[in-house]
Amino acid sequence: MTYLFIILYAITLIYFALSERVKKFVWLLSIQGALLFGVVFFSLHKIQMFDFIFILVETILVKSIIVPWFLNRIRKHNHLKREHEPTVPVFYSIIVVVISLILSFLLSNQLNNNNIHTQYFTVAFASILFGIYFIIIHKNIFSHVVGYLIIENGIFLLSLAVGSEMPMMVNLAILLDVLMGVLVLGVFINRIGDTFNSIEIDQLSKLKD
Amino acid sequence: MILLFIIISVVLSVLTFFIKHKIVNIISTVLFSVNLISLSFYAYLHIDKQDSIYYKFDALGVIMTFVITIISIAAFYHSYIYLKRKANSESQKASYYAFLFMFITAMLSAYFTENFAVLWVSIEATSLFVSLLIFHSRTKDAIEATWKYLFVSSVGLAIAFIGILFLSIIATDSGVNNLNISNLLLVSHNMDIVWLRIAFILILTGFSVKISLFPLYTVAIDAKTIVASPINALMSTALVNVGFVGIYRIFTIIANTESLHWAQHIFMIVGIISIFITAIQLTRVKRFKRLLAFSSMEHMGLVFIGIAVGGIGYYAAILHIIFHSFIKAGLFFQLGSIRSFYKSIWIKDTGMYFKLNPIGALVLIIGLVSILAIPPSGMFVSEFMIFKAMFINGNYWEAIITLILLSFIIYIIAKQTFHLLFSDIENSMLNNKALANRYEPLSQFVLFSLVIYLGINPPVFFTDLINASIAILN
Numbered sequence: 001m002t003y004l005f006i007i008l009y010a011i012t013l014i015y016f017a018l019s020e021r022v023k024k025f026v027w028l029l030s031i032q033g034a035l036l037f038g039v040v041f042f043s044l045h046k047i048q049m050f051d052f053i054f055i056l057v058e059t060i061l062v063k064s065i066i067v068p069w070f071l072n073r074i075r076k077h078n079h080l081k082r083e084h085e086p087t088v089p090v091f092y093s094i095i096v097v098v099i100s101l102i103l104s105f106l107l108s109n110q111l112n113n114n115n116i117h118t119q120y121f122t123v124a125f126a127s128i129l130f131g132i133y134f135i136i137i138h139k140n141i142f143s144h145v146v147g148y149l150i151i152e153n154g155i156f157l158l159s160l161a162v163g164s165e166m167p168m169m170v171n172l173a174i175l176l177d178v179l180m181g182v183l184v185l186g187v188f189i190n191r192i193g194d195t196f197n198s199i200e201i202d203q204l205s206k207l208k209d
Numbered sequence: 210m211i212l213l214f215i216i217i218s219v220v221l222s223v224l225t226f227f228i229k230h231k232i233v234n235i236i237s238t239v240l241f242s243v244n245l246i247s248l249s250f251y252a253y254l255h256i257d258k259q260d261s262i263y264y265k266f267d268a269l270g271v272i273m274t275f276v277i278t279i280i281s282i283a284a285f286y287h288s289y290i291y292l293k294r295k296a297n298s299e300s301q302k303a304s305y306y307a308f309l310f311m312f313i314t315a316m317l318s319a320y321f322t323e324n325f326a327v328l329w330v331s332i333e334a335t336s337l338f339v340s341l342l343i344f345h346s347r348t349k350d351a352i353e354a355t356w357k358y359l360f361v362s363s364v365g366l367a368i369a370f371i372g373i374l375f376l377s378i379i380a381t382d383s384g385v386n387n388l389n390i391s392n393l394l395l396v397s398h399n400m401d402i403v404w405l406r407i408a409f410i411l412i413l414t415g416f417s418v419k420i421s422l423f424p425l426y427t428v429a430i431d432a433k434t435i436v437a438s439p440i441n442a443l444m445s446t447a448l449v450n451v452g453f454v455g456i457y458r459i460f461t462i463i464a465n466t467e468s469l470h471w472a473q474h475i476f477m478i479v480g481i482i483s484i485f486i487t488a489i490q491l492t493r494v495k496r497f498k499r500l501l502a503f504s505s506m507e508h509m510g511l512v513f514i515g516i517a518v519g520g521i522g523y524y525a526a527i528l529h530i531i532f533h534s535f536i537k538a539g540l541f542f543q544l545g546s547i548r549s550f551y552k553s554i555w556i557k558d559t560g561m562y563f564k565l566n567p568i569g570a571l572v573l574i575i576g577l578v579s580i581l582a583i584p585p586s587g588m589f590v591s592e593f594m595i596f597k598a599m600f601i602n603g604n605y606w607e608a609i610i611t612l613i614l615l616s617f618i619i620y621i622i623a624k625q626t627f628h629l630l631f632s633d634i635e636n637s638m639l640n641n642k643a644l645a646n647r648y649e650p651l652s653q654f655v656l657f658s659l660v661i662y663l664g665i666n667p668p669v670f671f672t673d674l675i676n677a678s679i680a681i682l683n
Contacts, residue, residue, distance in 0.1 A: 111403060111404065111407075113378060113379075113382065113401070113404065114382060116378055128371070132364075135364075141356065141360075144360060145360075148360070148363060148364060148367070151364070151367055152367065155367060155370060155371055155374070158371065158374050159374055161374075161378055162374065162377045162378055162381055165377075165381045165386045166377055166381070166386060166387065166388070168326055169326065169373075169374060169377055172326055172329070172330065172370070173370070175330075184337065184340075184359060185359060185360065185363070188352070188355065188356050188359065191352055192352055192356060195349060195352055196349070196352075204353045204356060204357065206349070206350055206353060207350060207353055207354055207357070207431040207434055207435070208431075209493050209494050209495040209496065209499060
């Protein structure tokens, strides 16, 4: 059952590469959160009941409700609709996703470890690679935060590998998400939007000699 | 004790933030300083003892705490002058002090923690609070610098978190179910070497945001261009030391395995590339804060080279990081008063500082001599030891390349500083309302003479502390 969710998660990555609308990014993040909830539900049941419920509630609340809701508010505040000029054609992005999946599959076979299943590692690592790629190809800071959250979701999947022994690491991975990703970065997007009247990164290039 | 310290600091910070009164600011600053001093002495007296579950007073942490205590107390005084000059409102002042307290507390937590997860959380907290301090002036540049710093350090720390996850994966393989450094050290020889190496690289990359070394150095430099000089004094010293402590902790684990030499090669590469980048970037530098920020990068490169060489290089590296902290902090404090004499922050718009403020200029010259590691500066001793270690170890080529790059860096820093001291400028560029505070250079004299004293005649407890902090590597 876990594998179904993991494969669906990989498909959302391809969908990310396909879409150009900012609204869709937020939806996809929410779907990813729900899928991660499923993964947690089927893979972490060996830990103590209280920890298990705490992590489950955290995942569904933070990853699929609060974060997307907050991002949606920022999107409306800054009147974002469509990525103005995708620097890289969609076609190439899909190739990059596929390549990153293949690369991480090869890598995970290479780094065989008892504690971490190949499937987890493949998708998690592909998600991290794709998140970095996503940040590079997009030119406004809202999409940068979305890319950061894709990296975060990959890290969350990785942290599940040690979830049974160290539930603390899973909690930390969620904390990283809430604190930095959304509250702080989100507040600053609004600041920048209000001060510069735009959230394109071309605006942010004064600090150099 | 550390838990108590953190609770007191949080209470002081919250009180300062909400009451917003001049007298409360001063009282809480004094109380915080007392808190800081008592923690550093308590830590020194209880060395190698566990504390508050996740913490342990080790020698390296004690050294760093002494450094941060001395610099913080000077920084509080200079912050007072800075806020007065800027004529900020009471609520701005209160939030400045509140964030400053939390920033220092987060750094102390990072120095003493014995657990990788707590170390990571503390470092995350430092970037949160320091970005609030970068944002303090609320100009467009400040927003830009804050955004870049927050975003890149979040990504960097996410990378470091992946490294810590890998570390925890191999730790569970070896039968350890927490990330305490002493437990990891016990099982490090059983660890899967490939995973450990990957974890090391990821953590080094992530924490390079803090230590402002290659690869993720840029944002810290941009942030230091904007931030107030007293905060800059802490960012370029204590915060850099936080990054160093983080990387040093993972290095002690990898040094216990057969990968020691591999890790040292990585340090050598990172160190030399950082010094090379510094030399290139300094040719284009147009602001003094950037000049000093890049100089920090150069000295951290030297520290890494010292660790890469090993032997007396370890001792020299720790000595170098201490001296660098004192001198760089002093120079940034002086920069605060230099700034008040001119209307512009660009190097080309400054000059005649010797005429305008003779005592400040004297401080600047002593600081210049010290930071360039010219005798009698203590940095001469540590840098000499690093190069001696390189020649003993047979790293001739690396030593020669580094020496050539260093002479280039010395030339540029000296040229720009002499421009500030002696060149002529138009009167329209001067800020006629500048008020030199008579007691302002005092802290710099103390810091510089401390470096000279510790370099020439180090007391026994000082050398013992350094030897204890590197004992694990020898």
